[in-house]
Amino acid sequence: MAAVMIGVDPHKASHTAVAISAAEEPLGEVRVRACVAQTERLLAWAAAWPQRTWAVEGAGGTGHLLAQQLVSAGERVLDVQPKLGARVRLLAAGDVNKNDPNDARSVAVAALRSAGVREVRADDHAAVLKIWSKRYRDLGRTRTQVVCRLHAVLGELIPGGVPRVITAGRAARVLRAIRPAGAVAAARCELAAALLDDLRRIDARIRETRKTLAVTTAAAGTSLTGLFGVGPVVAAAVIGDVRGVSRFPGRDHFAAWNGTAPVEVSSGPRKVYRLSRRGNRRLNHAIHMAAITQIRHSHSRGRAYYDKKLAEGKTPKEALRALKRQVSNAIFACLQADARRAAERGGGPGGQQGNDSSASAAGSHPRHRLFGQATPGPGHHPTATPGGLPPGPARGRGTAGPSPIAAKLPPATPQVQVERPQQSEDERPGGAARRRPHSAARKARDR
Numbered sequence: 001m002a003a004v005m006i007g008v009d010p011h012k013a014s015h016t017a018v019a020i021s022a023a024e025e026p027l028g029e030v031r032v033r034a035c036v037a038q039t040e041r042l043l044a045w046a047a048a049w050p051q052r053t054w055a056v057e058g059a060g061g062t063g064h065l066l067a068q069q070l071v072s073a074g075e076r077v078l079d080v081q082p083k084l085g086a087r088v089r090l091l092a093a094g095d096v097n098k099n100d101p102n103d104a105r106s107v108a109v110a111a112l113r114s115a116g117v118r119e120v121r122a123d124d125h126a127a128v129l130k131i132w133s134k135r136y137r138d139l140g141r142t143r144t145q146v147v148c149r150l151h152a153v154l155g156e157l158i159p160g161g162v163p164r165v166i167t168a169g170r171a172a173r174v175l176r177a178i179r180p181a182g183a184v185a186a187a188r189c190e191l192a193a194a195l196l197d198d199l200r201r202i203d204a205r206i207r208e209t210r211k212t213l214a215v216t217t218a219a220a221g222t223s224l225t226g227l228f229g230v231g232p233v234v235a236a237a238v239i240g241d242v243r244g245v246s247r248f249p250g251r252d253h254f255a256a257w258n259g260t261a262p263v264e265v266s267s268g269p270r271k272v273y274r275l276s277r278r279g280n281r282r283l284n285h286a287i288h289m290a291a292i293t294q295i296r297h298s299h300s301r302g303r304a305y306y307d308k309k310l311a312e313g314k315t316p317k318e319a320l321r322a323l324k325r326q327v328s329n330a331i332f333a334c335l336q337a338d339a340r341r342a343a344e345r346g347g348g349p350g351g352q353q354g355n356d357s358s359a360s361a362a363g364s365h366p367r368h369r370l371f372g373q374a375t376p377g378p379g380h381h382p383t384a385t386p387g388g389l390p391p392g393p394a395r396g397r398g399t400a401g402p403s404p405i406a407a408k409l410p411p412a413t414p415q416v417q418v419e420r421p422q423q424s425e426d427e428r429p430g431g432a433a434r435r436r437p438h439s440a441a442r443k444a445r446d447r
Contacts, residue, residue, distance in 0.1 A: 003051035007108025010063035016100035055111035130240025229293030
């Protein structure tokens with residue numbers, strides 16, 4: 001444990017730092033203006049405590065620049081999530097007001113008490129992938145806004161508007177066929193033409209960003225693109241958000257972090273699991289896209305696994321969730337294999353430190369071992385794979401170790417129930433998950 005923990009509450013215009021001892025006693029407080037000399041001023045103030053550790057709130061957001069500057073100066077920096085610091089402040093004894101010094105002290109206390117606080121590393125090639133992945137995501141959102149506005153304008157010009165998916169070429173053909181009658185219709189045609197120009201520019205930028213992502217992903221030397229349904233866009237999103245795979249003890253923790261593992265809401269002898277809406281939603285969306293791609297191709301092993309789950313009586317959404325867990329396991333195996341190769345060659349672009357935990361998928365090649373245990377819970381969970389791997393070519397011989405969560409469960413077989421929400425946030429209609437009619441037994445049970 002550090003002798004002195006310095007909590008920092010960063011802002012756009014200023015940064016507030018509070019130093020506390022290992023017994024959580026306040027030692028000092030300083031407020032510096034956000035400027036070029038901010039790091040030098042903080043280090044000069046903290047020189048009185050040689051054995052110090054910095055805890056920056058939101059080191060991946062507002063405090064990113066300050067955290068990176070401290071790391072470059074040779075300091076040890078911890079990343080404290082804003083929610084964790086807020087919980088410490090709200091649960092503190094007495095009446096704690098909401099201000100910058102109290103927030104900074106709460107960040108320092110959270111870093112002292114929490115064993116799972118992540119240490120900040122210097123930006124590497126994964127940060128480059130994250131930057132371009134965010135750019136691609138922002139362009140996609142902007143394109144959706146422009147398309148929606150173009151749909152609305154065209155709906156005011158022609159009866160029924162454009163019922164299908166609109167593209168720049170299709171919108172241009174529709175506009176050429178319109179003969180405006182009056183000044184209002186002419187103004188709407190001009191607006192539609194302007195939106196069409198915006199759409200073409202955005203499409204061009206999306207194509208350029210996709211090419212950049214392909215180049216940067218290839219430079220990372222990752223094996224993720226060898227997985228079916230994982231291209232440069234998905235691989236960049238995964239590597240950019242995960243960065244160091246060594247911070248996950250096993251694939252179960254990785255699945256819980258990306259939201260593909262069910263959440264336990266048990267009480268007493270009743271063991272209940274429900275769909276997780278937690279975790280990194282960007283990574284969950286990337287896994288969702290990979291699973292949907294596999295389902296849409298009938299020759300993929302993911303489609304065979306999906307059909308197998310449907311044959312077992314699962315609903316399309318339940319089968320899709322089970323497949324997403326398998327994709328998560330495959331991605332974790334690829335990340336571990338990439339980390340081992342990077343460690344062997346002494347690091348490099350996108351290199352991540354390896355993790356040889358017993359729960360990893362060691363002993364099997366990540367391009368072949370696409371499936372494994374479905375859930376981190378007990379073997380009788382509905383999304384577990386009772387028959388092992390589905391039939392398919394090039395199956396790895398290695399198997400993952402036992403789940404650390406399952407090892408803590410009592411030997412007795414409890415009653416298991418699964419809550420089925422109406423609709424997941426990341427599983428919207430329009431995918432390849434096709435509906436099948438329920439059997440008579442399922443209808444009777446639902447009633």
